[in-house]
Amino acid sequence: MSTVDRAGDREMMGEVTNVQFYNVHDGPGVRTVVFLKGCPLECAWCSNPEAMHTKRRMGLLRDLCTGCGKCLDACPEVALSLDAEETIEIDREKCSDCGECVPVCLPGALTLHGRQMSAEEVFEEFQKDKMFFGSEGGVTFSGGEALVQADFVARVFELCKRDGLHTCLETTGCASKRAWAQVLPFTDLILFDLKHMDSDKHREGTGVTNALILDNARWLAATGARLRFRVPLIPGYNDDPQNIAELADFVRSLDAENVEGIELMPYHRMGTGKYDSLGWEYALKDLEAPSEEHVAAVRDAIRERGVACSISR
Ligand code: SF4
Ligand code: SF4
Incomplete structure (x- = not known):
């Protein structure tokens, strides 16, 4: 995030990779999703590798x-x-x-992945599809980790709330309390990723431990913020019965009405071509997507532990 002087006014700028219209995956209803650059994690399965780093990167199709x-x-x-x-x-x-x-x-x-947009320009993008949002839909910030640019997210969401738009933040959860405090007053729903309950395994898959992430999850649940946990289901990494049970028990232990439960996001291979386009090796190139039966069994195991669970469309 930065500021620039335009016609004497200081404008807040964000580093954006993509604005996606008519998204039905990242939050309720029909949404416009803005993907921001930069992330403290480096998940091996990331389907948005172009958003991983703040630095711009050339892509070739x-x-x-x-x-x-x-x-x-x-x-x-x-x-x-x-x-x-x-x-x-x-x-x-x-x-x-x-x-x-x-x-x-x-x-x-x-394609050059990354461009500067002002908060007002992003807000204008949201106006284009406003008529399709209906009573459920709205706008979502994703990434990367959107809270790397928390000031920018807060500014855009503030404009959105003044305009009556539903705001949703898709996050790794790995951010400072200061960053959270900036966006919380303007955020209606948090889609909070949980990857692994074992801290060493978490670091193995993402490059960071889960200590701050779990602490933030507990803290957010206690603040009353509306939370939906999302678990990327990665075969052979986090889909074993023990980890699934610990994930479900963690969410149940939060014991808060503002926690909606868990949404499973089965691993898919749609991002693999992006790595080639960016000139990077894809670490999971031999990994197959889980079967529908396996995903359904994981969902049922979570429900059996008393936690609401759905499978991402
Ligand atoms: S290939 Fe790289 S250095 Fe050359 S013009 Fe394109 S972005 Fe610039
Ligand atoms: S990338 Fe290919 S299509 Fe595009 S300008 Fe270069 S040679 Fe032409």
Whole structure:
């Protein structure tokens, strides 16, 4: 998050990767979702790797490249070349992620992930689909970890609440109390990820322990904030009976009416192509999605421990 001077006014700016319209996955009803850059976690299964780091990153969709060669002259770093099949290659050692090549690529094979938007510009994006939100829908901030830019989220949500929009925050839970305090007054629903109850396993899969995350979950439940826990169900990582039982028992122990229960998010492979486009290796390339039967069995095991549980659509 930063501020810039525009026509004498200080505007709050955020680093955004994507604005997604008509989303029915991240919160109730129809929503517009804004994905922000930067995250303290590095989950091996992340389906939004372009949002993991605050630094911008060039993406190349090879299937869209026609081999026209127009980008070659646009690159000040001479980082682009055509391979034997007349498809563009990016030399990541040379590429400075400046984005100069993007406008000349008419088929849209080149994308720079990350752009600055002001709080007011994001709010204007929300106005476009407002008519579809109905009584349930609204707006969601996701990431990355949106609370890396907590000031920005708070500013946009403040504008939204003044406009009567339902606000939802999708979060890893890994943020300071100060960051939480900024957004809570303007947040209607928190979609709070729980990945693993064993702290060592949590660090193995995400790069950080779960201590702060669980502490925040307890604290938020006690504040009365509306919470829905989301568990990315990763085969062989967190779907064993012991971890599932501990997750359910943790949520039940919060014993708060404002806690809606658990939503399971079965692992999928939809983000895998993004890693290739960004020039990164995907660590879970051999992992298959769980079967419907297995996901249903996990849901039932959670329900049997007295916790409401649904499966993400
Ligand atoms: S982002 Fe900049 S440095 Fe990288 S390939 Fe494009 S023009 Fe070259
Ligand atoms: S401008 Fe786009 S389509 Fe043309 S060679 Fe470069 S990446 Fe491929």
